[in-house]
Amino acid sequence: MTAKAYSLLAESKAIPELQVIVAGTGNVGSEFLTRFSKQQQRFSGKIALQLAGIVNSRHALLASNLAADSWQRDFQQFGKGYAAADLVAYLQDLAGPKVVIDITPSQSFARQYPALIQAGCHIISANKQGVTLPDAEYQALRQQLRQHKLCWLSNTTVGAGLPVQRIIQELLQSGDQIQRISGVFSGTLSWLLCQYDGSKPFSEFVLEAQQLGYTEPDPRDDLSGKDVQRKLLVLARELGLKLDLADIRLNPLLPTELATGEWQDFWQQRERLDRQMLALYQQAKANQQVLRYAASLSLQAGQIKAEVSLQAVALDAPLAALAPCDNIFVIESNWYRDNPLVLKGPGAGSIVTAGGLHADLAQLVAQLAG
Known part of the structure; x- marks a missing residue:
């Protein structure tokens, strides 16, 4: 089923949509995206998962209804250089609910979490840098999430797919x-x-x-x-x-x-x-x-x-x-x-870590579709 078909299905059944932005295209990120289309099918009766962005440290592909099956080709062909402000502006304009899945090892990206939360994004992270920020920053993030009624799932930061x-x-x-x-x-x-x-x-x-x-x-x-x-x-x-x-x-x-x-x-x-x-x-x-x-x-x-x-x-x-x-x-x-x-x-390992990220995504889907 194509991304357009998922969108039409969502409209016809009036099921909610979740915009998914993936940060990180390394081994784990690639494995996560490879599995994404199957997850779209799995949750199609509850929620329409829309791939709305792929970014790494150098390039970004920011567009609605991206095709997960051809993400590598599309990212290579259409991905462009970007600044952090470009990503935040795109997320602010993107209709919610939306989630950023952080599969980077970057502390600088983790320090963008306040801006991502302000833009209305849930966060799923395999990146340990966010959950190990100095306690004052970490507690401020938790408080900001509570104020915006958003989730932060980080179950793959320890033990990969082990729960x-x-x-x-x-x-x-x-x-x-x-x-x-x-x-x-x-x-x-x-x-x-x-x-x-x-x-x-x-x-x-x-x-x-x-x-x-x-x-x-x-x-x-x-x-x-x-x-x-x-x-x-x-x-x-x-x-x-x-x-x-x-x-x-x-x-x-x-x-x-x-x-x-x-x-x-x-x-x-x-x-x-x-x-x-x-x-x-x-x-x-x-x-x-x-x-x-x-x-x-x-x-x-x-x-x-x-x-x-x-x-x-x-x-x-x-x-x-x-x-x-x-x-x-x-x-x-x-x-x-x-x-x-x-x-x-x-x-450790790309397969079990990607599986753990999809488990976190499934948990978020259950909360949103419940």
């Missing part, structure tokens, strides 16, 4: 109280520490992960632990805690002195990382433990403790039972005190 945030929300809404959340939140570091067996230098495993596309372009961005720190902040804010990144203790996997400078400088000094990791691996193995780069947030007697660090865990611990690239979340609460709730599965 960890949704589970936390449901537990809290049901009256449960969460005392501790811990786990392994990085698919990259999960792969590295599950694969590393001391048979060759740790840096060679890092290089292999880079070649497989599991790491950031500079793998030190993964080894720094900052991405895990941001994800823990997201979960802390789901619990209503007013924390900032500086409130989460960070112990990077990478020695501090190797974290700066050019990649080649690091590579020439990689033996320092290799020696450190081999010693830690051998010590853990001797104690019948495995290494995991883990995050932990605990609330005890009104005290908040949040940290991210490399840990040696027992072989029968929940964090030990992990496949390469998996994430795991362990939730301890009043209801799950003696037997924690464990959520485990792929925590």
